[in-house]
Amino acid sequence: MKLPESILRPVKLIRGGMHLDHQKNTAECETVIMPTPSTVYIPLSQHIGAPANPIVKKGDNVFVGTLIGEAGGFVSAPVHSSVSGTVADVKDLTIGNGTLQKYIIIESDGKMEKDPELKPFEIKSFSDLAEAAKQCGLVGLGGAGFPTHVKLSPSKDVEIDTLIINAAECEPYITSDYRECVEGLKDVIEGVYLIKEKLGIKKVVIGVESNKPRAIELLMQVAADHRDADDSVKIMKLPSKYPQGAEKVIIYSATGRKLPAGKLPSDVGCIVMNVTSVATLYRFITTGMPLVSKRITVDGTAVSEPKNLLVPIGTPIKEILDFVGVDMENVDRVLMGGPMMGNPVVSCESVLEKRNNAILAMRDKKPQPQTACIRCGRCADTCPMSLYPAMVETALRTGNKESLNSLNTNYCMECGCCSYVCPAKRPLTQVMRTAKAEIRRQSK
Amino acid sequence: MSKLLKVTSSPHIRHEDSTRGIMLDVIIALLPAAIYGCILFGLRAAIILVVTVATAVASEAIWNLALKKPQTIGDCSAILTGLLLGMNLSSQTPVWIAAIGSVVAIIVVKQMFGGLGFNFANPAMTARIVLLVSFAGQMSNYVSPIDAVTTATPLANNTPITLKELFFGMHSGAIGETSSFLLIIGGLYLMLRRVIKPIIPVAFIGTVAIATLIAGGDLKLAIFGGGLMLGAIFMATDYVTTPTTDLGKLVFGIGCGLITFVIRQFGALPEGVSYAILLMNILTPHINRLTLSKPFGAKEVAKS
Numbered sequence: 202m203k204l205p206e207s208i209l210r211p212v213k214l215i216r217g218g219m220h221l222d223h224q225k226n227t228a229e230c231e232t233v234i235m236p237t238p239s240t241v242y243i244p245l246s247q248h249i250g251a252p253a254n255p256i257v258k259k260g261d262n263v264f265v266g267t268l269i270g271e272a273g274g275f276v277s278a279p280v281h282s283s284v285s286g287t288v289a290d291v292k293d294l295t296i297g298n299g300t301l302q303k304y305i306i307i308e309s310d311g312k313m314e315k316d317p318e319l320k321p322f323e324i325k326s327f328s329d330l331a332e333a334a335k336q337c338g339l340v341g342l343g344g345a346g347f348p349t350h351v352k353l354s355p356s357k358d359v360e361i362d363t364l365i366i367n368a369a370e371c372e373p374y375i376t377s378d379y380r381e382c383v384e385g386l387k388d389v390i391e392g393v394y395l396i397k398e399k400l401g402i403k404k405v406v407i408g409v410e411s412n413k414p415r416a417i418e419l420l421m422q423v424a425a426d427h428r429d430a431d432d433s434v435k436i437m438k439l440p441s442k443y444p445q446g447a448e449k450v451i452i453y454s455a456t457g458r459k460l461p462a463g464k465l466p467s468d469v470g471c472i473v474m475n476v477t478s479v480a481t482l483y484r485f486i487t488t489g490m491p492l493v494s495k496r497i498t499v500d501g502t503a504v505s506e507p508k509n510l511l512v513p514i515g516t517p518i519k520e521i522l523d524f525v526g527v528d529m530e531n532v533d534r535v536l537m538g539g540p541m542m543g544n545p546v547v548s549c550e551s552v553l554e555k556r557n558n559a560i561l562a563m564r565d566k567k568p569q570p571q572t573a574c575i576r577c578g579r580c581a582d583t584c585p586m587s588l589y590p591a592m593v594e595t596a597l598r599t600g601n602k603e604s605l606n607s608l609n610t611n612y613c614m615e616c617g618c619c620s621y622v623c624p625a626k627r628p629l630t631q632v633m634r635t636a637k638a639e640i641r642r643q644s645k
Numbered sequence: 646m647s648k649l650l651k652v653t654s655s656p657h658i659r660h661e662d663s664t665r666g667i668m669l670d671v672i673i674a675l676l677p678a679a680i681y682g683c684i685l686f687g688l689r690a691a692i693i694l695v696v697t698v699a700t701a702v703a704s705e706a707i708w709n710l711a712l713k714k715p716q717t718i719g720d721c722s723a724i725l726t727g728l729l730l731g732m733n734l735s736s737q738t739p740v741w742i743a744a745i746g747s748v749v750a751i752i753v754v755k756q757m758f759g760g761l762g763f764n765f766a767n768p769a770m771t772a773r774i775v776l777l778v779s780f781a782g783q784m785s786n787y788v789s790p791i792d793a794v795t796t797a798t799p800l801a802n803n804t805p806i807t808l809k810e811l812f813f814g815m816h817s818g819a820i821g822e823t824s825s826f827l828l829i830i831g832g833l834y835l836m837l838r839r840v841i842k843p844i845i846p847v848a849f850i851g852t853v854a855i856a857t858l859i860a861g862g863d864l865k866l867a868i869f870g871g872g873l874m875l876g877a878i879f880m881a882t883d884y885v886t887t888p889t890t891d892l893g894k895l896v897f898g899i900g901c902g903l904i905t906f907v908i909r910q911f912g913a914l915p916e917g918v919s920y921a922i923l924l925m926n927i928l929t930p931h932i933n934r935l936t937l938s939k940p941f942g943a944k945e946v947a948k949s
Contacts, residue, residue: 543655569665570665573760577889578889587940589889617656621660
């Protein structure tokens with residue numbers, strides 16, 4: 202089918218960025234529901250901000266969706282049980298990359314019984330939407346893990362005119378947001394209209410990269426069916442260029458507005474939400490079921506049969522990889538998230554968190570030798586923020602504080618482009634992180 | 646305890662381009678002109694190229710061994726330096742002088758400043774200048790490829806020459822500089838492979854052309870008669886010693902063009918490409934610093 206002409210073109214495109222090998226091997230893999238694990242380890246800190254406070258104790262019976270941890274502050278999020286069964290323990294473990302964190306360990310009874318007290322959430326006023334997001338335990342599902350209710354409670358001084366739904370999914374391998382657009386299409390579009398209506402936003406842009414034509418087509422159709430009087434929901438076809446899905450980049454594409462370092466999207470009149478976050482919020486409002494399971498893509502160079510799975514939060518990664526049939530002998534590293542910005546796990550005892558959208562098991566290629574910087578300038582050419590990573594490296598190595606401070610490292614969003622393109626194989630993204638930490642340390 | 650996994654800072658994938666790959670690309674781009682030079686000027690030219698390349702690689706290997714540094718000849722940059730130097734010499738250059746040139750390029754200009762990536766001047770170009778001022782007589786001894794008679798380069802004598810002869814290299818000059826045609830092919834290859842950007846060559850050659858036109862000089866001689874093509878495409882685009890910013894590249898190219906023109910027009914020398922590039926190499930750190938762009942969104946902050 203030929204796409205209608207009404208698809209929006211990006212208002213502006215950012216300089217830099219690059220074309221990656223998409224590796225969307227799982228794009229047409231329908232989501233498989235993972236068998237219930239015998240035990241889940243639910244971390245109390247799965248978001249940016251204060252950890253949740255446990256409200257259950259050893260021996261308590263819980264159901265799927267039962268609140269087990271209350272938000273520990275405004276910038277925090279509650280956690281819910283992802284299985285039905287018995288709380289085995291509440292204790293500190295080091296399975297999350299070696300740092301000591303509090304977990305609620307629940308032994309599953311295998312029945313996956315829903316909490317009988319769950320009921321649809323009624324939205325009466327503007328502020329109820331943020332309250333719904335909070336009770337849902339919703340955090341930024343694109344990977345950042347920022348509590349959504351904070352985002353949905355903009356200060357009264359700023360005027361929000363654009364809601365941007367991020368379905369760009371620019372990281373290689375990951376297709377979980379795409380599957381949400383296909384399988385959860387109704388939830389996505391209903392959620393979009395609900396948020397738009399409750400927040401009183403005039404314009405909605407759903408940004409999808411051009412390598413997902415089917416998602417664009419489906420969204421177009423339902424948006425046309427739901428069309429409101431002022432035809433306010435538009436689909437924007439974004440170029441398939443990494444890091445198109447980064448918040449600053451997608452805001453620029455949708456509105457032409459530049460979000461400076463240290464500012465929030467609301468400062469330029471925008472709210473950006475991940476597409477799965479929108480669908481999850483809608484499902485919570487209609488069914489009362491909070492965020493207890495997550496669709497993830499399991500793929501990577503060491504995975505022979507990649508899949509999309511629906512997995513209860515707190516499931517050990519080892520069990521997920523076993524289910525997909527990954528031979529751990531072939532695996533050198535396991536990533537939570539995409540290959541560009543994802544975090545490696547120390548061991549497969551780590552568990553699935555809310556913000557994860559992929560688990561990649563990678564087998565390393567033979568690394569190319571690192572050489573001295575040859576000043577080719579590719580890191581600067583590819584940097585979407587127009588920074589100079591190679592110069593930052595020199596300033597850091599020589600301890601030139603003045604130069605380091607003048608290079609605006611705080612604008613870096615750690616997208617990884619500089620390290621990726623560097624022919625000398627220098628760890629430039631790591632350099633940028635170190636430089637940012639060094640500047641913070643000095644300013645204290 | 647489950648299997649230990651590798652944990653590194655993201656990103657976890659890398660582009661396949663490498664330092665060695667880039668050096669090999671430049672060598673590939675130079676080869677047609679180098680081979681043509683050997684056909685044009687005969688066995689002597691081939692011997693000079695072999696000697697400069699071998700001496701350059703040996704110098705770097707010995708330096709690393711003597712100072713107990715990791716061996717770096719695998720990055721192929723020494724091969725490139727040797728090849729570029731050889732292509733910038735006349736086929737009549739004594740072999741021992743060519744060898745000294747490679748030693749100067751690698752040891753003095755490159756390794757003494759810290760090796761690959763840390764030299765401030767182009768090694769091959771600077772070595773050529775060192776040879777030029779040290780062995781002025783032997784260095785400016787050029788032969789015509791047609792009759793093997795000793796003759797000055799087209800820029801220095803006044804015998805008439807056609808555009809075709811100039812463009813395809815049927816004239817005296819350094820081994821690798823005469824065929825503008827093959828050098829441009831090499832340059833286009835590098836641009837297609839995204840190894841170099843066209844900014845510096847276009848600005849350099851364009852500035853020389855415009856200045857020559859204004860001064861009423863012979864355009865075809867100015868562009869195709871000397872070392873401009875080799876210099877503008879392969880020497881002035883050396884990553885290490887030229888600006889990294891696009892605006893800086895433009896400034897660099899125009900600066901090189903102007904200095905080349907001034908030396909040719911008003912100086913005592915027939916050719917000025919090497920000196921122009923060397924002088925602009927020295928300015929490179931300053932050009933870089935003055936042409937840095939503002940980060941994304943910084944202008945908006947400044948306005949508000």
